[in-house]
Amino acid sequence: MRQALSGIVSKSASPLKTIMILAMAMTFVVAGAASSLAAKSAAIVVDAKTGKVLYSANADGRRYPASLTKMMTLYLTFEAMAKGKISRNTPVVFSAHASAEAPTKLGVKPGGSVAVETAILSIVTKSANDSATALGEMLGGNETNFARMMTAKARQLGMNGTVFRNANGLPDPGQFTTARDMATLGIALREHFPQYYGYFAQRSFLYGRQRINGHNRLLGRIKGVDGIKTGYTRASGFNLVSSVNDGNRRLVAVVMGGTSGGSRDNQMAGLINTYLPRASTRGGGDLIAKADSNPVSALAKVLLPKHDAPTPDEKPVAMAEADTAVTDDATVAQGDSEDEDTAEAEAPKLVVPATKVKTVIVSAPKVATAQVVAAYAEPTPAVDPVSTASVPSGWAIQVASSPKQSEAQALLDKTTKQAPKVLADASGFTVAFDKDGVTYYRARFGGFGSKDAAWKACTALKKKKIECYAVQQ
Known part of the structure; x- marks a missing residue:
């Protein structure tokens, strides 16, 4: 760059002319970088009543899911609750591995426990990595087995471009998904577990005497938005899956690879404002085939590849400041920090009118509480023994x-x-x-x-x- 500019700016050029030429050159560089980053983002908008794709951009391109991974962790948790294997009061014990997960986290010490409902709330608001791992270990016996259950369930739901490696979305080069698959999962969560879907609308909750606030800034600011999940790592950029229900129309929209939380939120707001009026007021039947079978029975059909991992996108220039902004804990910068308030101090604010949205948590059906360890880990006799x-x-x-x-x-x-x-x-x-x-x-x-x-x-x-x-x- 320096050599190129020296060839353009002559030694005899006036200071003002030199500044103008340099400014033009930097404009081209920034524009080129922005274009490159835009090509690596992905988005999709799906009419949740008809399944029609209203908007798509790189929707089948492989992307890192970051904390969107926790949507599948919650899907399997809801499934276990619906089948009576666990209840909202079942204790979730935190292993040393779960407790040691990188922030953000609930901070439960090894051997400690919280109720299933507390773990769910910490995931949908704080995006707690330790809670996700603890749930995965409880349901799968260990996190590796649970990741295989997650991938098996993804295949049953038609998510053919997704492989899960862990329960929380912390960086793993072999864990990937697509915007289309995340939209499928978002629709399936509402269709298959309407009794628990209200958890995704939770904007904060009390943990002891501490009030924990959520990361989804669209809740309460965009009319009709009722969830679902944010996600962020350095490699993935800023991700968001949003569900919108205005009473007559329903959408599920996905934005992945955003360069900042603010720009991602603004992109999502624009997609919602543009495509919600175009969604159908009819339909309403199930769009995603229900996958009721025990995930263990599908494990023999799912092998997780060590190779074929997605190539990490180049780190966006705008995110360099976010990386250096988090200096109190190195693992936060490397992990799924989700601390967008810190990382996004200079991010553009959401340019949409604020509206009040009432938050309602739909409690799980009351089931007899029991200590459950590895709810799905023990295969039933009906499972194909070739596993x-x-x-x-x-x-x-x-x-x-x-x-x-x-x-x-x-x-x-x-x-x-x-x-x-x-x-x-x-x-x-x-x-x-x-x-x-x-x-x-x-x-x-x-x-x-x-x-x-x-x-x-x-x-x-x-x-x-x-x-x-x-x-x-």
């Missing part, structure tokens, strides 16, 4: 890849028919990955507990002239 793919160190074999998921699935079906005995104990699945801006789908078979088992199966397939190779998940 070695759920082991963290499981192996898979890949037979092909295709730019179309339907073609990848067809290849899996074809391979199964060609070698039914070889793949009798395997489960076929597809894994999405991006290459040069194009999404492809890998066709794989999981269910192999060791490298030798995977290679043995692959060797047998090659004898049938089916190309393949083994890969650890």
